[in-house]
Amino acid sequence: MPKRTDIEKILVIGSGPIVIGQACEFDYSGTQACRILKAEGYKVVLINTNPATIMTDPMMADSTYIEPIIPEVIEKIIEKERPDALLPTLGGQTALNAAVAVSELGILDKYNVEVIGADIHSIKKAEDRESFKKAMQKIGLDLPMSFQVDNMRDAQSALSKIGFPVIIRPCFTLGGVGGGVAYNNDEFKHIVQKGMAASMVGAVLIEESVIGWKEYELEVMRDHNDNVVIICSIENFDAMGVHTGDSITVAPAQTLTDKEYQIMRDASIACIREIGVDTGGSNIQFGLNPRDGRMVIIEMNPRVSRSSALASKATGFPIAKIAAKLAVGYTLDEIPNDITKKTPACFEPTIDYCVVKIPRFTFEKFKGADTTLTTAMKSVGEAMSIGRTFKEALQKGLRSMEIGLSGLEDLKTEPSPDQLSERLRVPNSQRILCVKHAIANGMSLDELYEITAIDPWFLHNMKELVEFEGRLKSVSRKGLAASGKELLREAKEYGFSDKQLAGIFGTDEITVRRHRKKIGLTPTYKLVDTCGAEFEAFTPYYYSTYEWEDESRA
Amino acid sequence: MNGKAIIALEDGTVFHGSSFGASGERAGEVVFNTSMTGYQEILTDPSYKGQIVTMTYTLIGNYGVNEADCESWQPWVEGFVVKEYSKIRSNWRSEESLSDFLNKYNIIGIERVDTRALTRHIRERGAMKAVISTIDLDPKSLVRKAKKSAGLIGRDLVREVTYGEVREWSRKGKYRVAAIDCGIKYNILRLLESHGCKVTVFPAGATAEEIKAIKPDGLFLSNGPGDPEAVSYVYNTVEKLVNDGVPTFGICLGHQMLGLALGGKTYKLKFGHRGANHPVKNLKKNTVEITVQNHGFCVDIESLDERDVEVTHINLNDGTLEGMRHKKLPVFSVQYHPEASPGPHDSVYLFKDFTDLMEKHRAKKN
Numbered sequence: 068m069p070k071r072t073d074i075e076k077i078l079v080i081g082s083g084p085i086v087i088g089q090a091c092e093f094d095y096s097g098t099q100a101c102r103i104l105k106a107e108g109y110k111v112v113l114i115n116t117n118p119a120t121i122m123t124d125p126m127m128a129d130s131t132y133i134e135p136i137i138p139e140v141i142e143k144i145i146e147k148e149r150p151d152a153l154l155p156t157l158g159g160q161t162a163l164n165a166a167v168a169v170s171e172l173g174i175l176d177k178y179n180v181e182v183i184g185a186d187i188h189s190i191k192k193a194e195d196r197e198s199f200k201k202a203m204q205k206i207g208l209d210l211p212m213s214f215q216v217d218n219m220r221d222a223q224s225a226l227s228k229i230g231f232p233v234i235i236r237p238c239f240t241l242g243g244v245g246g247g248v249a250y251n252n253d254e255f256k257h258i259v260q261k262g263m264a265a266s267m268v269g270a271v272l273i274e275e276s277v278i279g280w281k282e283y284e285l286e287v288m289r290d291h292n293d294n295v296v297i298i299c300s301i302e303n304f305d306a307m308g309v310h311t312g313d314s315i316t317v318a319p320a321q322t323l324t325d326k327e328y329q330i331m332r333d334a335s336i337a338c339i340r341e342i343g344v345d346t347g348g349s350n351i352q353f354g355l356n357p358r359d360g361r362m363v364i365i366e367m368n369p370r371v372s373r374s375s376a377l378a379s380k381a382t383g384f385p386i387a388k389i390a391a392k393l394a395v396g397y398t399l400d401e402i403p404n405d406i407t408k409k410t411p412a413c414f415e416p417t418i419d420y421c422v423v424k425i426p427r428f429t430f431e432k433f434k435g436a437d438t439t440l441t442t443a444m445k446s447v448g449e450a451m452s453i454g455r456t457f458k459e460a461l462q463k464g465l466r467s468m469e470i471g472l473s474g475l476e477d478l479k480t481e482p483s484p485d486q487l488s489e490r491l492r493v494p495n496s497q498r499i500l501c502v503k504h505a506i507a508n509g510m511s512l513d514e515l516y517e518i519t520a521i522d523p524w525f526l527h528n529m530k531e532l533v534e535f536e537g538r539l540k541s542v543s544r545k546g547l548a549a550s551g552k553e554l555l556r557e558a559k560e561y562g563f564s565d566k567q568l569a570g571i572f573g574t575d576e577i578t579v580r581r582h583r584k585k586i587g588l589t590p591t592y593k594l595v596d597t598c599g600a601e602f603e604a605f606t607p608y609y610y611s612t613y614e615w616e617d618e619s620r621a
Numbered sequence: 622m623n624g625k626a627i628i629a630l631e632d633g634t635v636f637h638g639s640s641f642g643a644s645g646e647r648a649g650e651v652v653f654n655t656s657m658t659g660y661q662e663i664l665t666d667p668s669y670k671g672q673i674v675t676m677t678y679t680l681i682g683n684y685g686v687n688e689a690d691c692e693s694w695q696p697w698v699e700g701f702v703v704k705e706y707s708k709i710r711s712n713w714r715s716e717e718s719l720s721d722f723l724n725k726y727n728i729i730g731i732e733r734v735d736t737r738a739l740t741r742h743i744r745e746r747g748a749m750k751a752v753i754s755t756i757d758l759d760p761k762s763l764v765r766k767a768k769k770s771a772g773l774i775g776r777d778l779v780r781e782v783t784y785g786e787v788r789e790w791s792r793k794g795k796y797r798v799a800a801i802d803c804g805i806k807y808n809i810l811r812l813l814e815s816h817g818c819k820v821t822v823f824p825a826g827a828t829a830e831e832i833k834a835i836k837p838d839g840l841f842l843s844n845g846p847g848d849p850e851a852v853s854y855v856y857n858t859v860e861k862l863v864n865d866g867v868p869t870f871g872i873c874l875g876h877q878m879l880g881l882a883l884g885g886k887t888y889k890l891k892f893g894h895r896g897a898n899h900p901v902k903n904l905k906k907n908t909v910e911i912t913v914q915n916h917g918f919c920v921d922i923e924s925l926d927e928r929d930v931e932v933t934h935i936n937l938n939d940g941t942l943e944g945m946r947h948k949k950l951p952v953f954s955v956q957y958h959p960e961a962s963p964g965p966h967d968s969v970y971l972f973k974d975f976t977d978l979m980e981k982h983r984a985k986k987n
Binding site: 292293294296300319320321322323324325326327328329332333357358359360399400409410411413414415416417418419420421455456457522523524527528531593598599600601602603614615616618 | 636653655656657658659661662677678679680683684687689690704705707708709710711712713714735736737738740741744896897898899900902907908909911937938961962963964965966
């Protein structure tokens, strides 16, 4: 079906100030939406508090209101502009919450404004934990045991049914603010009170702990003709218990057989249909018991999310842009894939590389802050890297963090055995380096898995890096030139930077680089093309790696 | 393990890598598959007989191998090409490593290959003959051997994968189904069974009379390897049964058998469709199914008589024929794999369509 002609003017809600849990990715998605809607000939009205965004640049919208994103202001804008439709799914949780608020005040009915993307009923069904639970039970999906409560007495009674540790999640917040994990009664009372205060509706969910389970996310898109596709699967390096925004995450999922992946895919499709997100993207999270494969659905975001931005970059499939087109009536098979030009956007991207996302923390700016990673997001940014293998991507990602690392390096200061064990057990921003330290110092992967719940697949890949570094060190005394091209090539394939190699060989980065060039060991560039090279790609989106063929056309 | 290995193509292109499966030397047609999961199902799918399969996803072996996910009793590929073979397998259902599995069945695996370069090469030049070896490491000699190898055109590979005798897959069921096994995948049989079919599996060489003797409510035509025109004994049998009015459902090679039985022609695609993300438009429902595909040959839409045959499904990537239905006879087929395994479950409804067709036909008869 072609685009809708019964609407002319669309109000887009931006994501407001940049806060933890909601950063520039929503400026990106909102900007994409404005561009697409304008290009399709619609009049775009934009509201966003934050003038330091691309979307509020002149020309992005027909009229831009830099005003607080609150119902009273939105009503005034609606009264003045008289938009036909409101698009709330591209401005993060802020936009979604604002849309729910104006709808409940009757403002949308009063001015006859239609919500496009996801309707208010669907948003509430996905966001309200009790109704989400009911909806998921209806379609036969398993969830962690949970009880929604709005007072301490009910909270205690829920606790008695579940037992410690227990997860507390406030209803209707962003980035999981105010939630946490309680291991004892004092912690429990404290977090429940904080959570109720943080919730828009004064309620929290007391939930069975699935801490230590494997965590997955699927990015799903649906059009109003009920075509549903999965854009990307993501597997978390950090097990359940760490907010996904604070987790190291990997795309695609690494340790699922096709049978298990398809069960998750079916569940995601059933979920988006049951919640009723008519058009656009949703993000669905799953927990998986590593011992028996029990799969539980954790939550669903009925909007373009932080993970959608990651999935777009990871696959080359522009989720925000397509979501905007779907919102105005196109179906997936009517939209061309920008990268291949010849094939439609109605397909599932396949990738022929490994993507690693690493969160960036700035605890040094928040003296006294608790640096433990829990269910409330604390990272302020992230780096995403692409490599042919997990090992290469992990090292590239770590050095992209701009925190002084040039790869999977050693800890700057040697921890005591107690410190090490604590830092492995309790998730924190330095944990990946502690894992390396533990491997290098002979801790078995079984023991490490016991302590960290990081899947053995990831741990083993790190061990291969540690062992390879050991191999390099063992020949380092002979010097760089004597180490041979084959070994250096392997080092580059494993993602070792020139700076890391300089450290190992006791020389400087420039010398390594010169030597590398002299022996003809230079990076090759490969395309991110959504299709694993099955079709020709026209968009110049490359990543560097050390392979045999270079595809760059420069 | 970890010795050198080479894959050499008939056009002189050579890729060096390391061995991770059995040692030896085999020839086959080199093709690529873009599924990110399901290597085990791919390896054990008889349709890959005669082919050396390259996975475009780079990390393979991550979750090991298990008995339950096999699509037949053994792997059939002539060789397996990957970027990185995972030295660790991590999954609660894993029973053995991929390397051990390949060794057990004498399949050569090669890793550390620039699989994207190989895939691009196949995309540009087409699927071609190749030799994979861990024993002869002389590229020139291997290219010569690749050139001399048999290739797929005109070769009957069905004979090599069909089970030699009649099998009863399921002993209970409302519908008596005769399945012609050209290399049938287990998940097709599992789905027929779960849809209430009592399935008897016939070897590909079974005659129409042998099949008719069980008085089937329906005929199923399976997937299988190689050039469809080389298995005339199958489509001749199919032609007889179909014209007798037996309700028939065909998948992949089975679809091609029907195409040929109905007077159509098949042709070879440049590099085929192999992956789990192919969009197919259902022209009747006007919806899109994400499908898993594995075919190097295709039924020519133009060769079918439109007075008899209706196109029901079309590939959105390249417009090729994906499904058809006979306008007078109770017969339909798809080129892709509704049984999934590996791949999405979007098209499982076709099995219900088959039992509905048998039900309707039965009602008409009575």
